[in-house]
Amino acid sequence: MAMEKRIFDSEEDLAVSLAKYIADLSAHFAKNRGLFTVVLSGGCLIECLRKLVEPPYVDSIDWSIWHIFWLDERVVPKTHVDSNYKLAYDGFLSKVPIPPDNVYAIDDTLSAEGAAEEYEARLKQLVSSKVIDISSKSGFPKFDLNLLGMGPDGHVASLFPAHPLLKENEKWVTFIKDSPKPPPERITLTFPVINSSDYIALVVPGAAQADAVGVALGGGSGQNGEALLPVQRVAAEGVLTWFLDKEAASKL
Numbered sequence: 521m522a523m524e525k526r527i528f529d530s531e532e533d534l535a536v537s538l539a540k541y542i543a544d545l546s547a548h549f550a551k552n553r554g555l556f557t558v559v560l561s562g563g564c565l566i567e568c569l570r571k572l573v574e575p576p577y578v579d580s581i582d583w584s585i586w587h588i589f590w591l592d593e594r595v596v597p598k599t600h601v602d603s604n605y606k607l608a609y610d611g612f613l614s615k616v617p618i619p620p621d622n623v624y625a626i627d628d629t630l631s632a633e634g635a636a637e638e639y640e641a642r643l644k645q646l647v648s649s650k651v652i653d654i655s656s657k658s659g660f661p662k663f664d665l666n667l668l669g670m671g672p673d674g675h676v677a678s679l680f681p682a683h684p685l686l687k688e689n690e691k692w693v694t695f696i697k698d699s700p701k702p703p704p705e706r707i708t709l710t711f712p713v714i715n716s717s718d719y720i721a722l723v724v725p726g727a728a729q730a731d732a733v734g735v736a737l738g739g740g741s742g743q744n745g746e747a748l749l750p751v752q753r754v755a756a757e758g759v760l761t762w763f764l765d766k767e768a769a770s771k772l
């Protein structure tokens with residue numbers, strides 16, 4: 521795995537650089553695949569995408585090739601303030617012409633178990649129709665770009681510290697009913713899927729995440745050499761790029 525760390529003077533500079541990084545990847549995949557599969561997190565990631573919906577990118581990106589997926593979702597209606605879909609729609613998707621059929625939201629009418637099963641089945645269909653690639657290395661779906669955020673406790677997606685879901689290595693999509701961060705019921709992609717991505721951007725602005733960034737990039741480990749934090753299990757099959765601002769990087 522190739523890993524790169526980018527540290528910016530401000531969150532504004534981070535957002536500018538992130539937009540260029542994503543636009544360049546969109547152009548790369550347009551040329552080489554004619555499709556661009558992008559996984560969105562919730563949280564502050566969406567705010568960090570704000571430069572993409574402004575000129576020059578809003579006009580220059582070929583949005584018709586984009587296919588949007590969710591890294592994780594809360595089991596709430598799409599209109600609920602806690603919905604990652606609503607966050608992404610209000611802050612990003614409503615502002616760019618991605619074809620609505622290419623936006624794969626999680627079914628908000630189902631239970632946590634049902635929604636996870638349904639999303640995994642939908643991903644399988646999209647693998648069959650060749651929208652999503654399969655990793656020849658892992659056998660798991662391989663998204664082109666996975667846009668990850670990280671919580672102050674080092675969680676990514678809905679994969680929390682010391683939770684048994686960290687070790688899920690068969691399912692593509694699973695569910696949690698005891699999330700330590702509300703709301704408790706969520707569905708999430710699993711680590712084998714996250715780590716099969718071609719490109720992962722770990723977008724981490726703000727002082728609240730500094731301790732976790734310090735542990736993760738400082739190589740902190742537990743007694744058996746095990747990763748202390750979920751974020752330390754992130755390892756892109758292709759390239760992992762950290763986008764940090766000065767505050768987030770202050771403990772490095």
Ligand SMILES: O=C1O[C@H](COP(=O)(O)O)[C@@H](O)[C@H](O)[C@H]1O
Nearest residue numbers: 561562563564565669670671677
């Ligand atoms: O609950 C969640 O938290 C993480 C991190 O959120 P942030 O607000 O600290 O950026 C987010 O990436 C995930 O998608 C979300 O469901």
